[in-house]
Amino acid sequence: MGKMWWHHVCGAFLLLTVSLISFTPPCDGGNILVFPVDGSHWINMKILLEELHARGHNLTVIRAATSWYIPEKSPLYTSITIQMEVGMEDFFEVYLQEQMKAQREGASGLTFLKLTKDFLSMISEAHSLWCEALGQMFDDDKMLKMLVDAKYDLVLTDPAIAPGVILAKYLKLPLVLNVRWITSGEGHFVLAPSPLSYIPVPGSGLTDKMNFLQRVKNMLFYSIILFQQKFLVGPSYDAVCDKYIEGGCDVVSLLQEADIWLFRSDYVFEFPRPTMPNVVYIGGFQCKPASPLPPELEDFVQSAGEHGVIVMTLGTLVNALPTDVADEIASVFAKLPQKVIWRHIGGRPTTLGNNTLIVDWMPQKDLLGHPQIKVFVAHGGTNGVQEAIYYGVPVLGIPLFFDQYDNLLRLQERGAGKIIQLHNLNGGSFERGLNEVLYQDSYRQNMQRLSRLHRDQPVAPMDQAIFWVEYVIRNRGAPHLRTEAYKMPWYSYYSLDVLLVLLTALTVIFITIVTVFRFLCCRSRRKTKAKQQ
Structure with missing residues (x-):
């Protein structure tokens, strides 16, 4: 009896093991090129890299020589170090101290203008520095050959700084974004429909319930984002694209072409809003049950x-x-x-x-x-x-x-x-x-x-993130999840051309009907007058 029971247990265990293997999508270790952002952004990128490394993926991280968070040597990855004239730590420290000083002086219109000016100036300079570093990479034939010969499966990058996005385009590789912020603010605004009537712009301090004046304020903050992208950030990247990318490009279009957006948010935290099929919400992916304290x-x-x-x-x-x-x-x-x-x-x-x-x-x-x-x-x-x-x-x-x-x-x-x-x-x-x-x-x-x-989720956020990275590796991209709407001119996107044609047709029909009635009425009147005479 004991032996039979043991055989049943072994058989059940074997069946369970085979079932689990059969339901797990196969994915050999991928070769992933990572272009992170330093500071607090690196903290959550590193957690994602730890999980990818644990699952057998080979990682290469591009870092600045002046990086204060991303070490050159790590058991997780091989690093490629590029030169930068200014360390981001010193760069941000000056800005942050000035910001705190200005805020302590009180909330006023002048304070707001100063903080906005300083922020836009800092953002513009940071992107300009990274564009210079990216240009040096593209001018280094030895480095480019090494990147091409490595035969990476995809680029994983944080698009708050966009060199990784342009590099993926140059290497013709699938692109996965570890994202909440892009070069011009919050990522959804270039990806999904974003009605300003109920979607607050970052920095506005508004919620999804806005009165008329708040909607006006929201529109003004959105205009600042457009100004930032068009005149402060975009030109630096456009110059790199025009020089090194065949046919040219722009950062917003490259972001829209990304295969998967691993979005560091969820709808417990975020206000509900429209989204897209290639957005995977991984808010809280860095969290796990607490370990004992020292x-x-x-x-x-x-x-x-x-x-x-x-x-x-x-x-x-x-x-x-x-x-x-x-x-x-x-x-x-x-x-x-x-x-x-x-x-x-x-x-x-x-x-x-x-x-x-x-x-x-x-x-x-x-x-x-x-x-x-x-x-x-x-x-x-x-x-x-x-x-x-x-x-x-x-x-x-x-x-x-x-x-x-x-x-x-x-x-x-x-x-x-x-x-x-x-x-x-x-x-x-x-x-x-x-x-x-x-x-x-x-x-x-x-x-x-x-x-x-x-x-209360069917799949943990970290498992979601890893699945979709491996999905892109297995399928060499995910273009079927991208909408073609980004390629449409604005008047076609909003169907203004269709509306114009329909209104024109209706106008012609209306004028024709009015003309016919006027003709019939005039003809009837002439006949009546003729009879009376």
Whole structure:
């Protein structure tokens, strides 16, 4: 009896194994060329590369010699280093300090104009630097031969900076985008129908519910994006395309030709909007169940008891807040019964309490996944917001620049977070905001609801991302998922030519009918007059 039972178990196991293999699409390890963006963008690109490497794919990463996040040597990939005159870390540091200084001066029309001017100038210069670096690559015959001889299966790139998009065109390779941002803002706006009546433009600070004046504001912000692409960013890339790409090209068209968009968002976070078949939503793909904390950190967290712990970090780009702001935040923390873990680089605040642990680095995801964490004080970067949703931790947001206000606004609209803008940040406003998020149960309940919705998916976001990368390798692209609408002139896209022809035909028919009736009426009148005479 025991032997028969064992045979049944072995047979069932063998059948299950064969079934799983038969339902898994075959994909030999691909040869992937990766052109990432440095900084926080590299953090989530690296997580995707780790999974691709674990599944047997060969990776080559193009990096700048001045990169501050992307190492030259890695067990994950082989690197190709290109020269750049300016390091992006120093480049952004100057801009960010100026941005914070301007915001602290107060919200006004002049401040807005200054921030917009500085942002557009910084963006234009950054793209120009990368275009120069790309031109040097194309002028290096040895490097080009190496890239061609490597026989890559596809290019994986973050199109916030577009050299990878142009390189894919030059090498005639399928293109997969790890994307939320493109050269001129949010990716959907060049890819899918985007009615400005209910789709807020990044930077506008609007939601999908807009009154008339807000729609006017939304239109104005969209015009800034068009200006940025047409006059500040586009010309730099157009020059590279005209010089090195046969027949020329433009960045927007190249983006629209991409095979797959791995979009770092989902509709738990984003406002509902039209999309396209080649967009795969992978928001939160970097998230996974939390790992145990280091023993010293676990002891500190547990020492908080029933009061719990507050975690604060303002991301990878901000090394230090202004001294007066840091001191006021520290004094508020010192009053609380909770313990605080604060990633703070810079001068130690003079008002720091015994309940606050200052660190240079923290295992953010593992902390957010710990049941003792009560509130996440954050700047609103995409990665941090997605992680807060995944782990169900309410957010007190202090947006500093870029997309951070818009990200936090999506949480605030859903009752899962609260925003304090930098020009309103002081001890009083910070204490009120923190106590509200800490002690109003609705914040945690709403965030945990978002967490449940986000996790309730048939396929995990990371598995989605890997499947579609391998899909492009297996099928040498995915052109059948791309619409032909991008090749239509604007008047055809909106059917204005059809409407004009139909209106013309209707007008001709109407005029003909009126003319016939007038002719018949006049003829009838002439006959009547003739009879009377």
